[in-house]
Amino acid sequence: MTSDTLSREEIRQRVDALGPWFHNLDLKGISTAPSHFLGDYPAAKWRRFSSVIPDNLDGKTVLDIGCNAGFYAMEMKRRGAERVLGLDTDEEYLAQARFAAEVNGLKIEFRKLSAYDVGQLQEKFDLVIFMGVLYHLRHPLLALDLIHEHVAGDLLLFQSMLRGDGRVDPLDRNYDFWTTDQFDRPGYPKLHFIENEYAGDRTNWWVPNRACVEAMLRSAGFVIAAHPEAEVYLCRRVTRPQAEGAVYPSQGAVR
Numbered sequence: 001m002t003s004d005t006l007s008r009e010e011i012r013q014r015v016d017a018l019g020p021w022f023h024n025l026d027l028k029g030i031s032t033a034p035s036h037f038l039g040d041y042p043a044a045k046w047r048r049f050s051s052v053i054p055d056n057l058d059g060k061t062v063l064d065i066g067c068n069a070g071f072y073a074m075e076m077k078r079r080g081a082e083r084v085l086g087l088d089t090d091e092e093y094l095a096q097a098r099f100a101a102e103v104n105g106l107k108i109e110f111r112k113l114s115a116y117d118v119g120q121l122q123e124k125f126d127l128v129i130f131m132g133v134l135y136h137l138r139h140p141l142l143a144l145d146l147i148h149e150h151v152a153g154d155l156l157l158f159q160s161m162l163r164g165d166g167r168v169d170p171l172d173r174n175y176d177f178w179t180t181d182q183f184d185r186p187g188y189p190k191l192h193f194i195e196n197e198y199a200g201d202r203t204n205w206w207v208p209n210r211a212c213v214e215a216m217l218r219s220a221g222f223v224i225a226a227h228p229e230a231e232v233y234l235c236r237r238v239t240r241p242q243a244e245g246a247v248y249p250s251q252g253a254v255r
Contacts, residue, residue: 015030032100046071062085116139127154135160160208
């Protein structure tokens with residue numbers, strides 16, 4: 001039986017069997033997570049920043065790291081991306097993503113692979129999506145470094161949960177050993193460590209403030225091209241010497 005011949009009831013039964021879902025997807029009128037605590041997630045969030053991604057991705061390749069049930073991978077395929085590869089470490093999420101793509105008639109590849117193992121792909125992508133993953137990693141900066149080195153060809157669409165003050169203080173390039181006041185400033189880069197769990201999730205390890213996530217992106221070799229939503233950044237890959245000091249994001253879309 002193919003997706004074209006599945007009835008609404010058969011889709012509903014399959015959705016129930018594959019649940020629970022974190023992505024609320026519309027599969028031919030069947031919602032996968034209609035009672036999501038964040039509302040219509042991630043579609044509602046996507047609408048707030050979708051304009052920074054080119055409407056036409058014809059001929060482009062896209063890698064979605066931590067794809068979950070495949071919402072963003074499917075959106076990129078709908079915009080015409082030639083090749084879309086979704087990665088996740090959770091087999092249940094991958095099963096959801098494969099079923100959702102099949103129901104929607106979208107040709108997308110999904111593989112079980114972690115952010116630390118992207119070097120195995122031996123492939124550069126025009127757009128790398130890295131959303132909702134950083135704070136689940138014990139070694140977040142390492143993951144950004146590996147993405148920069150192995151798979152990012154041009155653009156990085158990035159999102160992280162942020163906590164703490166939203167200011168970004170101007171900082172000197174260097175401070176002497178006895179100068180410590182900067183560490184107490186609200187807008188100094190801070191990465192909050194969670195020893196046990198946060199929001200009932202033991203995989204929440206690190207939560208940056210805004211200044212920290214922007215500094216981490218620059219340190220890994222990405223220049224911020226757009227900041228369309230509080231937690232979302234569109235970045236361009238550069239060599240690390242160029243990234244140093246590139247601290248002023250623009251607000252326009254990248255075409």
